[in-house]
Amino acid sequence: MSLRLYDSATRSVRPFEPLEPGKVGIYLCGATVQGAPHVGHMRASIAFDVLVRWLRRTGLDVTLVRNVTDIDDKILARSAEAGCPWWAWAYRFEQEFTAAYDALGVQRPTYEPRATGHVTEMVELMEQLTERGHAYRGTEGNVYFDVRSLPEYGSLTRQALENMTVSDDNDIEPDKRDPRDFALWKAPKPGEPATASWPTPFGRGRPGWHLECSAMSRRYLGETFDIHGGGIDLRFPHHENEQAQSHAAGLGFARYWVHNAWVTTGGEKMSKSLGNSLVVSEVLGRTDPAVLRYALGTVHYRSTVEFSDVTLAEAAGSWERFTGFVTRSVERVGEVPAEEVAAQGPAQLPPAFVEAMDDDLNISAALAVVHEHLRAGNTALAERDDVTTRGAQLQVRAMLDVLGLDPLAAPWRAAGGGDGTAEHAALDTLVTAVLRERDAARAAKDWARADALRDRLAEAGVVVEDSAGGARWHVKGTD
Numbered sequence: 001m002s003l004r005l006y007d008s009a010t011r012s013v014r015p016f017e018p019l020e021p022g023k024v025g026i027y028l029c030g031a032t033v034q035g036a037p038h039v040g041h042m043r044a045s046i047a048f049d050v051l052v053r054w055l056r057r058t059g060l061d062v063t064l065v066r067n068v069t070d071i072d073d074k075i076l077a078r079s080a081e082a083g084c085p086w087w088a089w090a091y092r093f094e095q096e097f098t099a100a101y102d103a104l105g106v107q108r109p110t111y112e113p114r115a116t117g118h119v120t121e122m123v124e125l126m127e128q129l130t131e132r133g134h135a136y137r138g139t140e141g142n143v144y145f146d147v148r149s150l151p152e153y154g155s156l157t158r159q160a161l162e163n164m165t166v167s168d169d170n171d172i173e174p175d176k177r178d179p180r181d182f183a184l185w186k187a188p189k190p191g192e193p194a195t196a197s198w199p200t201p202f203g204r205g206r207p208g209w210h211l212e213c214s215a216m217s218r219r220y221l222g223e224t225f226d227i228h229g230g231g232i233d234l235r236f237p238h239h240e241n242e243q244a245q246s247h248a249a250g251l252g253f254a255r256y257w258v259h260n261a262w263v264t265t266g267g268e269k270m271s272k273s274l275g276n277s278l279v280v281s282e283v284l285g286r287t288d289p290a291v292l293r294y295a296l297g298t299v300h301y302r303s304t305v306e307f308s309d310v311t312l313a314e315a316a317g318s319w320e321r322f323t324g325f326v327t328r329s330v331e332r333v334g335e336v337p338a339e340e341v342a343a344q345g346p347a348q349l350p351p352a353f354v355e356a357m358d359d360d361l362n363i364s365a366a367l368a369v370v371h372e373h374l375r376a377g378n379t380a381l382a383e384r385d386d387v388t389t390r391g392a393q394l395q396v397r398a399m400l401d402v403l404g405l406d407p408l409a410a411p412w413r414a415a416g417g418g419d420g421t422a423e424h425a426a427l428d429t430l431v432t433a434v435l436r437e438r439d440a441a442r443a444a445k446d447w448a449r450a451d452a453l454r455d456r457l458a459e460a461g462v463v464v465e466d467s468a469g470g471a472r473w474h475v476k477g478t479d
């Protein structure tokens with residue numbers, strides 16, 4: 001393992017050594033599902049998707065946990081304004097986030113826990129914190145973390161307690177011992193729906209935002225885990241408070257902190273005030289999803305992405321060069337099978353690419369290597385050097401796959417006919433394989449086997465029509 005990662009806690013690039021050899025546990029703070037995802041929201045998931053893909057390619061077994069914050073002040077306020085139950089509101093936008101991640105080729109996390117599903121774990125943590133003298137009850141339903149009880153409080157972001165003003169709760173609750181204390185549990189406010197609070201030994205209430213991540217990382221990754229990630233804007237107070245809660249409860253918590261920079265427009269951090277123009281579904285109405293992924297995913301994760309039409313046009317130019325070469329090389333030498341692409345580990349990939357990725361995911365240096373192989377591939381195509389062309393297709397696609405951008409992998413792959421989706425292409429591959437088996441059975445006059453294969457397809461709803469041009473298929477009810 002030669003990966004070196006920038007650890008925001010030590011502010012240094014450190015060799016990455018997993019806690020348990022061969023395995024990596026990552027906790028990534030996910031979305032607060034209060035509204036439609038915009039382009040800025042996609043940055044962290046794409047940056048961490050590249051990290052996960054690289055770790056997996058080096059042979060590590062990665063568990064990625066990305067939570068869904070499905071209860072908070074903003075969800076309650078916005079759903080009430082819309083006259084919609086808070087949970088329906090949260091679920092609607094959770095699905096929109098999932099659709100956006102899928103459209104951009106972000107691999108699904110191993111686990112995607114919701115805050116509301118982990119109240120028991122949060123109560124357990126609060127009990128431990130109160131027993132250890134790090135948390136206290138306010139008025140019925142309110143529980144606060146006592147920041148003065150933990151000498152290391154502020155260490156993640158290197159702030160001294162005396163320089164801090166108030167917690168992020170914004171309102172200085174009168175039952176707090178210190179305005180810098182933060183809420184672990186919040187009593188229902190007047191007018192809030194009864195469904196938005198849970199009974200606990202501390203009274204009815206709902207989670208403070210920070211508590212859920214301490215509880216869920218422990219539940220799915222254990223008391224100590226490898227990497228905690230998220231956007232740089234989450235470092236304080238969210239991550240500082242998560243770490244305080246977990247350390248105060250005696251848990252080891254994250255061993256490395258990895259933070260991605262944000263997306264700006266016109267030099268400003270992207271925010272909701274910019275309106276709908278940057279909502280992912282709107283952007284995808286006028287932009288190829290692969291181009292958006294390219295624009296967001298090919299800047300070093302610790303550098304800001306300036307999002308503009310120019311950024312998209314440049315990304316489109318690069319993406320066209322990659323897809324152009326891959327298409328022409330497939331026409332010339334055929335498609336290198338996906339398994340062969342997937343089998344290109346650090347020992348098979350170009351050493352300069354491996355070195356770049358291991359160097360804190362130095363994506364611009366890695367891309368320079370991809371471009372070198374692309375140029376060599378184009379030259380080989382022009383010279384009809386098929387061996388070199390095939391080798392270039394293999395290497396270019398394997399390297400792009402680490403960035404989530406192999407043009408022949410899901411979800412970018414153009415379908416082999418049909419409705420133009422990656423799912424159709426995958427189904428076509430499977431159905432075609434069964435049809436080939438049936439052809440072989442017929443050729444061997446094994447009619448029973450041929451009929452059984454046809455029945456298997458029929459059971460799955462695949463209708464096969466034999467014609468002079470060969471067998472054609474469609475899914476029942478879709479023709």
Ligand SMILES: [Zn+2]
Nearest residue numbers: 029213238242
């Ligand atoms: Zn979090």
